[in-house]
């Protein structure tokens with residue numbers, strides 16, 4: 001059986017977890033947390049990084065920091081629920097935008113028409129770790145005085161014109177869920193690039209208290225100064241994550257090798273116009289977060305999933321257009337909108353098994369089965 005995903009352990013996780021437990025400091029914001037945060041600040045040029053318990057939590061902190069209550073926030077429809085949910089929970093009105101026709105990323109050309117005097121922010125998702133055209137997004141934000149939030153959940157170690165993803169928008173959010181490139185089971189990180197948010201982010205992170213400045217010795221007592229929650233993970237999670245971060249180079253090299261192999265061998269199907277393969281624009285890099293193909297029809301996709309499943313190969317599809325979701329329809333401001341590209345990816349995109357330990361012969365079997373399905 002070839003599963004769709006398999007979390008990869010570097011082997012160092014139990015060692016660092018033991019170290020964190022034995023240190024006597026297992027709550028949050030300890031040495032491992034700081035090591036992980038500094039790594040993101042130094043390597044990915046993020047002004048201030050804060051570990052969170054999930055990317056969803058990091059996005060919720062973004063929603064709190066920009067004070068979006070009562071404002072409109074533009075979000076792609078083709079994304080994971082959290083991208084929209086975090087802002088809904090903080091009282092924003094979601095305005096859904098369509099994907100590009102040839103790529104699941106938000107279409108920058110369609111955003112301007114959605115901006116009103118009530119718009120507060122644009123949230124972009126770098127789908128499959130491939131950059132959105134950020135110059136266009138940042139230019140719109142400047143013209144209309146909006147915040148830009150990068151949902152970089154899938155985008156670790158990926159770049160836009162040499163700039164690391166997550167370092168471009170005012171704020172960004174990463175995920176270390178077990179399905180991502182670098183994992184801690186559940187886990188995330190808030191990236192802050194606009195300095196005005198740093199002090200308040202630390203307060204929201206620590207249950208509305210100014211405990212972080214207290215621990216740095218900047219004040220002599222700490223208290224309740226703002227809203228917030230317990231967004232910081234324990235040191236045990238950070239210790240796990242550190243083992244992964246230390247191995248990011250080999251992890252990325254292997255994933256890119258697997259990605260290239262899928263791409264090169266399935267290319268024949270694209271050339272014969274049987275499926276479409278992922279597009280990486282010139283301004284973007286590929287961090288090999290996932291490999292997907294775009295089928296010609298929904299029916300063809302169902303047949304292919306069935307064909308692979310009979311041979312015990314598990315391919316899955318994901319993201320149902322959020323603008324057609326049950327929850328969005330229940331909101332009092334719901335308005336039916338037509339977002340055909342988002343709907344196309346909803347019905348035609350298929351993700352192939354993709355994980356660090358996918359063996360060469362297993363991958364060859366998957367590729368051969370797909371070629372067989374298309375009579376190649």
Ligand SMILES: *Cc1c(COP(=O)(O)O)cnc(C)c1O
Nearest residue numbers: 054055056080082153175177187
């Ligand atoms: C995985 C993912 C999330 C959610 O991440 P969690 O860490 O599970 O909260 C959000 N947005 C996108 C685009 C994702 O892929």
